[in-house]
Amino acid sequence: MWSSQYVRSPLTRTLLLNMQDPDPEDRDRLQWYVCDTQSLPMHLRPLFIQSHLDAGTREFLRQCSEKSNWLFVQIYYSLVTSVFGLFMSKTSINGLLGRGSMFIFSEDQLLRLLRVEPDWRARRVLDLGAGDGEVTKIISPRVEEVYVTEVSPTMKWQLRKKGYR
Secondary structure (H helix, E strand, O other): OOOHHHOOOHHHHHHHHHHHOOOHHHHHOOOOOOOOHHHOOOOOHHHOOOOOOOHHHHHHHHHHHHHHOOHHHHHHHHHHHHHHOOOOOHHHHHHHHOOOOOOOOOHHHHHHHHOOOOOOOEEEEEEOOOOOOHHHHHHHHHEEEEEEOOOOHHHHHHHHHOOOO
């Protein structure tokens, strides 16, 4: 009947997908991606680390799915984005609304990527383009001094609110 690929509105697309596939557990069983390491040059193959759908990633996805079902909040976000979009960037609007957080890796995935032990600690870290600080939050418990950079004024405001320098 309806196909979500032709729906332009993110709100409408989300509602349509939720009507077609109401069980979020089914979506978690999908395999999202796998890298064909045979396509990589020989010298890069041993360096590649395949990511996976671990507990931290599942929790992030669960929260996203839950928030996407809040109809009136999504309508509010759409209205604010329409009005503020006339004079603000999408990144700045998301910073103002406290949404649009990035998820790059879970804590377990971070340790695997860095190839370090669970008790690993560092002295300093610099997060370039820290956004709202959600990725920084995963790294910061293991680091003594955390520094962040960001261009968007509203994302800078979010970072200051969270106590990042």
